Amino acid sequence: MLEIWKQLVCDANKALKDLQLVKWTSGNVSYRDFESNRVVIKPSGVHFDVLKPEDMVIVDLDGNVIEGRLKPSVDTASHLYVYRHRDDIHSIVHTHSPFATSFAIRGLDIPSYTTTAANLFNDRVPCSDFAAIGEEEIGKQIIDHISDSSAVLLRNHGVFTVGKDIEHALKAAVILEETAEYAHYATLHEPDIQPLSKEVIRQCSHFYKTAYGQKEENKL
Numbered sequence: 001m002l003e004i005w006k007q008l009v010c011d012a013n014k015a016l017k018d019l020q021l022v023k024w025t026s027g028n029v030s031y032r033d034f035e036s037n038r039v040v041i042k043p044s045g046v047h048f049d050v051l052k053p054e055d056m057v058i059v060d061l062d063g064n065v066i067e068g069r070l071k072p073s074v075d076t077a078s079h080l081y082v083y084r085h086r087d088d089i090h091s092i093v094h095t096h097s098p099f100a101t102s103f104a105i106r107g108l109d110i111p112s113y114t115t116t117a118a119n120l121f122n123d124r125v126p127c128s129d130f131a132a133i134g135e136e137e138i139g140k141q142i143i144d145h146i147s148d149s150s151a152v153l154l155r156n157h158g159v160f161t162v163g164k165d166i167e168h169a170l171k172a173a174v175i176l177e178e179t180a181e182y183a184h185y186a187t188l189h190e191p192d193i194q195p196l197s198k199e200v201i202r203q204c205s206h207f208y209k210t211a212y213g214q215k216e217e218n219k220l
Contacts, residue, residue: 002038002067005031006056009040012093012166017048021095021173027158028073031166032083032090037061041079043070074134081139082162089162091169096158099180103127104153110176110183111195117179118201119208120150120172125179127153151176 012029016022025048030041040056057068061080065072073079079092103110103125110125112118117125126149128141142160146152150172151161161176163169186193196204 001035002033002040002058003053005033005040006053006058008166009042009056010051010053012091012170013042013051014048015170016093016095016173019174021097021177022048023096027093027095028075028079029094029166029170030073030076030079030092034090037083038066039076039080039083041076042073043068044073046070075138077134077136078139078142081136082142085139085143086162088164091163091166093161093163093169093173094158095161095173095177097173097177097180099184100125100153100159100176101157102184103180104158105156107155108153110153110180112179112201113183113186113193113195114179115196115200115204116175118196118204119212120175121179122148122205123195123198123201125149125151125153125176128155130155131157133157 009029009031016027025045028042030039032039039059043055043057055070057070057072058066059072060066061084063077063080075094082089082092104127107127109127112121112123126145128145131137131141138154141154142152150163153159159176161169161172163172
């Protein structure tokens with residue numbers, strides 16, 4: 001199964017560039033296997049265009065390299081911290097997508113102004129405190145701030161989104177950037193725009209979880 005996940009993680013990392021969520025070599029996707037608890041993650045500093053499945057690095061939850069000839073992402077320790085503290089999270093996406101990161105630079109949460117945002121992020125995307133790169137500090141900020149959202153902004157850094165699988169974490173990254181773009185343009189016209197009410201957010205969340213998309217047995 002890990003060979004399959006290496007392919008899927010590689011494809012997801014390449015998608016970050018295709019979706020214009022990253023530039024150069026910054027950003028990464030990881031996945032934690034349900035059965036083995038092994039984590040597949042992008043190698044550090046490798047261009048997305050040249051990534052191959054065999055370049056993916058497999059580590060255990062303590063950060064020991066199980067398989068891979070390349071050094072894993074510098075964000076690995078933070079990914080692992082999240083996985084150790086949230087059993088429901090099996091994929092993490094990290095980007096520096098421009099509109100969302102502009103909120104992170106200002107240290108601002110992004111309230112749910114649209115029903116689409118409410119579906120994925122509940123009442124807001126929170127912004128964390130500043131954390132240094134390279135150890136567990138970013139992971140601690142994610143755990144401390146993300147609550148029941150599927151995304152968090154890391155102060156002066158960028159974006160982390162999470163999900164029960166790669167598709168959900170990647171979708172959250174895409175919708176977050178869309179949400180941030182709309183919020184940016186809207187606040188240019190009216191700085192004091194109002195987010196959705198808690199009751200509307202509750203209704204949106206319930207509808208999304210119970211009615212949106214196909215049942216598992218009917219998926220293409």
